[in-house]
Structures are given as C-alpha cells and as structure tokens.
Amino acid sequence: xxxxxxxxxxxxxxxGVQAVIFALAAIGLNVHFGYTGLLNFGQAAFLAVxxxxxxxxxxxxxxxxxxxxxxxxxxxxxLALILGIPTLRLRADxxxxxxxxxxxxxxxxxxxxxxxxxxxxSDGINRFADEFYALxxxxxxxxxxxxxxxxxxxxxVVVGWLLVLLSCLIVFLAMRxxxxxxxxxxxxxxxxxxxxxxNVYSYKMQALVVGGVLGCLGGFVFxxxxxxxxxxxxxxxxxxxxxxxxxxxxxxRVFGPVLGSILFWFLLVFINVTLxxxxxxxxxxxxxxxxxxQIQFWILGLTxxxxxxxxxxxxxxxxxxxxxxxx
Amino acid sequence: MSSSEKQQEARASLVAxxxxxxxxxxxxxxxxxxxxRQFGGLTAVDVSRFELQRxxxxxxxxxxxxxxxxxxxxxxxxxxxxxxxxxxxxxxxAGMPAYxxxxxxxxxxxxxxxxxxxxxVMQNMLLGAPNQKGExxxxxxxxxxxxxxxxxxxxxxxxxxxxxxxxxxxxxxAGSLSGGQRKLLEMARALMVQPxxxxxxxxxxxxxxxxxxxxxDHIRELREAGMTVLFVEHDMDMVRDVSDWVxxxxxxxxxxxxxxxxxxxxxxxxxxxxxxxxxxSLDSGSGS
Numbered sequence: 001x002x003x004x005x006x007x008x009x010x011x012x013x014x015x016g017v018q019a020v021i022f023a024l025a026a027i028g029l030n031v032h033f034g035y036t037g038l039l040n041f042g043q044a045a046f047l048a049v050x051x052x053x054x055x056x057x058x059x060x061x062x063x064x065x066x067x068x069x070x071x072x073x074x075x076x077x078x079l080a081l082i083l084g085i086p087t088l089r090l091r092a093d094x095x096x097x098x099x100x101x102x103x104x105x106x107x108x109x110x111x112x113x114x115x116x117x118x119x120x121x122s123d124g125i126n127r128f129a130d131e132f133y134a135l136x137x138x139x140x141x142x143x144x145x146x147x148x149x150x151x152x153x154x155x156x157v158v159v160g161w162l163l164v165l166l167s168c169l170i171v172f173l174a175m176r177x178x179x180x181x182x183x184x185x186x187x188x189x190x191x192x193x194x195x196x197x198x199n200v201y202s203y204k205m206q207a208l209v210v211g212g213v214l215g216c217l218g219g220f221v222f223x224x225x226x227x228x229x230x231x232x233x234x235x236x237x238x239x240x241x242x243x244x245x246x247x248x249x250x251x252x253r254v255f256g257p258v259l260g261s262i263l264f265w266f267l268l269v270f271i272n273v274t275l276x277x278x279x280x281x282x283x284x285x286x287x288x289x290x291x292x293x294q295i296q297f298w299i300l301g302l303t304x305x306x307x308x309x310x311x312x313x314x315x316x317x318x319x320x321x322x323x324x325x326x327x
Numbered sequence: 328m329s330s331s332e333k334q335q336e337a338r339a340s341l342v343a344x345x346x347x348x349x350x351x352x353x354x355x356x357x358x359x360x361x362x363x364r365q366f367g368g369l370t371a372v373d374v375s376r377f378e379l380q381r382x383x384x385x386x387x388x389x390x391x392x393x394x395x396x397x398x399x400x401x402x403x404x405x406x407x408x409x410x411x412x413x414x415x416x417x418x419x420x421a422g423m424p425a426y427x428x429x430x431x432x433x434x435x436x437x438x439x440x441x442x443x444x445x446x447x448v449m450q451n452m453l454l455g456a457p458n459q460k461g462e463x464x465x466x467x468x469x470x471x472x473x474x475x476x477x478x479x480x481x482x483x484x485x486x487x488x489x490x491x492x493x494x495x496x497x498x499x500x501a502g503s504l505s506g507g508q509r510k511l512l513e514m515a516r517a518l519m520v521q522p523x524x525x526x527x528x529x530x531x532x533x534x535x536x537x538x539x540x541x542x543x544d545h546i547r548e549l550r551e552a553g554m555t556v557l558f559v560e561h562d563m564d565m566v567r568d569v570s571d572w573v574x575x576x577x578x579x580x581x582x583x584x585x586x587x588x589x590x591x592x593x594x595x596x597x598x599x600x601x602x603x604x605x606x607x608s609l610d611s612g613s614g615s
Contacts, residue, residue, distance in 0.1 A: 196516065196517075
C-alpha cells in the first residue's frame with residue numbers, strides 16, 4: 001500500500017475545490033438550520049441557480065463574467081423569496097418538503113430538452129470562465145508537501161478559501177448582532193419572539209435569503225472551477241453532503257460547516273484510496289476496484305452514525321445549544 | 328397587606344362601575360365589541376362587550392374550556408376572530424398581526440412558558456428590547472452602530488433581573504431554570520418591551536407556593552409602575568388577593584364582572600364553576 005499516495009490525495013481533496021464548494025453550501029445551511037431552525041433540504045437549488053445564472057449570462061447571452069456573478073446572486077435571492085413566501089408562514093416541515101421538491105424542479109428544468117438552447121440540456125454550459133482565469137496571479141502550480149494543485153486550480157482554491165473566510169466573517173458578525181439573536185430566538189420558539197414585537201416572517205425570509213446567497217457562492221466556485229455547469233451535479237446528494245458536513249463540524253458554530261466539509265472530503269477520499277490500494281495490493285480480495293465507490297459511502301455513513309451517537313452536537317458544537325437527539 | 332396609593336386609586340376608579348357583564352368603565356384602555364371565534368361548529372368565544380379599566384389589575388377567571396386563553400389569543404393577534412372589533416388605547420387592533428400588537432404596548436405571556444431555553448437568560452431579556460438598530464441585517468454587521476444601544480438595554484435588563492432575583496442566572500441557559508423562574512423570566516422579558524398593558528396567561532400555573540407569593544407581589548408592582556394588568560387564573564384565592572376587578576367567563580361568554588368579593592357571590596359564577604343548582608358560595612370558608 002502506498003501510504004504517501006493515500007495521504008497526498010486525501011489532504012489535497014480535503015483542502016481542494018470540492019471542500020470549498022461544500023463548505024460554502026454548508027455555511028448557508030448553517031444560517032438556515034443552525035441559527036434559524038429552517039429545514040432547507042434544497043440547498044442544491046441555490047447553487048444551481050447561481051451557477052446557471054452565471055453560465056447563461058456569459059455563454060448564452062454574451063455578457064461579462066462579472067455581470068454573470070450579479071445575475072447569479074439575484075437568482076439566489078429570487079429563489080429564496082419564491083420558496084419563502086408560501087411556506088414560511090407554515091410549520092417548519094412544509095419548508096422541508098417544498099425545498100426538496102424545488103431543487104428537483106430546478107434540476108429538471110435546466111436539463112430539459114425544450115430549453116436546450118438556453119441551458120444546454122444534460123450537457124450543460126461550458127467554457128464561460130476564461131475571464132476569471134485571465135486574472136490568475138500565480139505563475140505556476142503548487143507542490144507543497146502533500147498538496148498538489150495545478151496553476152488554475154491553485155487560483156480557484158485560493159479565491160475559494162478567501163470566500164469561505166469572508167462568509168465566516170459575515171456569519172460571525174451577523175450572529176453576534178441583535179439580528180442574529182432574533183434568529184436564534186425564532187429557532188427556539190417563534191411564538192415567543194412574535195409576542196415580543198418581532199416580525200418573525202420577515203426574519204425567516206431574511207435568513208433564507210442570506211443563507212441562500214452564501215450557499216450560492218459555492219455554485220460559482222463549482223461552475224468556475226470546472227468551467228462548466230451540468231444539471232446532474234446539483235442533485236439531492238449535493239444537498240445532503242452539505243448537511244452531513246454541517247452536522248459533522250457542528251451546527252450553529254461559525255467554523256463548524258468549514259471543518260465539517262474539510263473532514264468530509266478528507267474521509268471520503270481517504271476511505272476510497274485506501275480501499276482501492278488495499279484491493280490493488282491484494283489485502284482485500286472479496287471486493288474489486290469497481291465496488292469501492294459504493295463501499296466508501298457505507299463506511300462514511302457508518303462513521304456519521306457513530307458521530308451522531310457519541311457526539312450529536314458535531315465536533316465544534318455546544319451540546320447545550322444544539323444537538324441531535326438520536327435516542 | 329398594606330394597600331398602596333395606586334391600589335386605592337385603582338379600586339376607587341371602579342366603585343361606580345356596575346357589577347354586570349360588559350360594564351362600561353370610566354377610563355378603558357382596552358375595549359372589545361362583538362368578538363366571536365368559532366372552531367367548526369363550536370363557539371369558543373362570544374364576547375359581546377368587554378372593557379378593561381386603565382391602571383387596574385383585572386383577573387379573567389372561569390372553568391376549564393371557558394375560552395379564556397382563546398380570548399387572550401384573539402386580543403393579542405395570535406388567533407383571528409370570525410368577527411369583532413377591539414381597540415387598545417383608542418387604536419383598532421382587529422386584523423393586526425401579533426408582532427404589531429406587541430409594539431403598540433400590549434404584551435402577553437403564555438400559559439406554557441416560552442422561555443427560549445437554548446439562549447441565556449440575558450439573551451432572552453435583550454430580545455425583548457424594542458426598536459433595536461442592530462436587528463437590521465446590514466446594520467447588525469457593524470457593531471459600532473448598535474453597541475451603545477445594546478449597552479443601555481443590557482443595563483435595563485440587569486436591573487429587571489435583579490428585581491426578579493434572576494441576576495445570578497444571567498449567563499445561564501434559560502433551559503436550566505426551574506418552572507417558577509421561567510415564569511419570572513417571561514414576565515421580566517415582557518417588561519423589556521416597555522408595555523402599557525401586560526397580559527399574563529396563567530402566571531401562577533405550576534409554581535410552588537413560596538414563589539406564588541413573590542409572583543403576586545411582582546404583579547402588584549406592575550400596577551405600581553403605572554401598567555395595566557389582565558391575567559388569566561384558575562385559583563380563586565390568588566384572584567381574591569391581588570385583583571381589583573374580576574371578569575368571569577363560561578362557555579365562551581362573559582357571565583359576570585365585579586369586585587373579587589362580590590363576584591364570588593353571584594349565582595352565575597357559582598353555576599359556572601360548580602354546575603347549576605348549587606347554592607354554595609365560593610367565598611365560604613375563606614375566613615374573610
């Protein structure tokens with residue numbers, strides 16, 4: 001077994017572009033669920049509308065990348081309003097149902113044959129981020145210990161982690177403010193907050209918009225890093241990986257989703273490469289290399305279950321504030 | 328119990344008021360007319376007229392299922408009536424959402440205490456402060472804009488907590504408080520809103536006898552501070568002790584009104600509590 005290879009790949013992925021994307025998605029979810037108690041099971045839709053907003057504006061309509069980014073953010077805001085207006089007056093579970101359905105609707109609309117001229121069908125939209133890479137200040141890639149990034153990847157990853165830090169700063173400032181206090185109050189008991197003269201509906205809407213916009217930054221990173229948007233990248237698994245990352249790191253904690261996302265991708269790749277290597281060398285004989293893909297998720301799922309049993313508040317979480325009751 | 332000036336004032340203001348349902352008051356802070364709420368075929372509340380005298384402690388009593396809490400919910404915007412009009416301090420509140428009702432100065436508590444248990448006692452208190460600049464998302468991001476106001480609110484909260492003897496618990500999670508302490512916190516938090524009318528839904532429920540006395544004292548102090556209090560209660564002894572005026576509900580309607588001493592003697596009240604054909608006075612055996 002090549003231990004060096006296993007660690008190199010795991011660490012590179014744990015700090016790589018996937019971790020950035022899921023960290024941003026999970027930071028948004030944390031505003032929704034961790035702080036406000038909103039069950040958003042459609043975070044993928046926020047990433048999708050941002051990525052498609054960018055892609056369509058640049059590739060289909062021919063505007064610049066910067067216009068595309070603005071369109072993407074506006075699309076996320078509009079999506080939050082569409083989701084929130086009918087559901088935020090209802091009980092929390094309705095939002096969960098509507099968001100999961102909406103995310104699927106968004107995915108099916110952009111991959112539809114009828115709208116192929118706009119969204120590119122199942123092939124998606126490609127090559128719209130040259131303007132971004134033209135700004136790359138790095139002259140070469142990075143090969144620092146276990147970390148290896150190509151020149152372009154390095155630029156995306158650095159910009160991505162800066163976005164993560166900026167998002168964390170916004171969450172940190174917002175949640176220590178009286179605004180964040182209202183959100184936490186709503187998470188605990190919205191009737192009580194209402195009885196104190198706060199417009200609960202408006203605050204829930206604001207939380208949905210803020211979390212959606214933070215999550216949509218992950219959509220930009222996803223789209224730009226691969227120079228493509230493809231509908232099937234924005235399925236329900238994206239949403240639930242982001243949930244897993246948030247819960248793993250600890251909800252209602254500023255850095256919880258970031259740590260969670262790093263660990264999630266580190267673990268996923270670590271399990272995958274370790275199994276692949278073990279099969280290749282012959283330590284494991286009862287599965288073959290093609291089955292590793294499934295088994296890595298079994299093991300990851302088991303790991304998450306154990307975490308929920310022994311540390312239901314996540315790694316950074318405070319049990320007194322937010323924990324999942326698995327009993 | 329020594330009778331304070333405010334108590335004498337409150338009781339004097341009610342001397343000339345007729346002891347009958349819907350009786351007009353000399354200076355009503357709250358007037359409700361024709362408020363009806365039906366759940367399917369059941370009429371839960373049907374109050375043809377209700378006036379609440381400013382500066383008094385008024386008890387709303389009645390047997391289980393009389394519609395007291397529903398009436399509370401209607402008045403405070405937590406439920407919508409099928410018909411009816413009501414005004415608070417001359418402003419019509421019908422159709423107004425609950426958060427706006429609270430902003431007019433009419434703040435309620437709940438029968439099942441709603442302490443925000445995974446926030447600290449201090450955070451609970453600060454949430455009650457009105458017109459906070461930092462409750463806007465963008466302004467909230469810049470602490471310089473709201474920190475001054477926050478400091479003032481914190482000082483006011485500390486003072487209230489001291490008064491309610493919760494100051495030692497300020498940094499504890501509200502979930503760690505006892506049932507009685509939660510009632511106190513909820514009352515203190517309502518006061519952070521700076522209300523004119525405090526509506527307490529069963530403030531004494533599930534509170535041990537020692538704390539009940541202190542809760543009663545706190546209710547009296549609300550009147551001393553110039554506020555009007557309307558509270559729902561089951562326990563007749565509590566009512567007699569603290570209230571200036573008693574309103575009795577049964578089967579959704581107001582069946583009697585009067586001073587605590589006299590209302591207990593009324594046949595309608597005895598009927599409501601004990602069923603009809605009883606000739607026992609509810610006041611008997613109290614040693615008064």
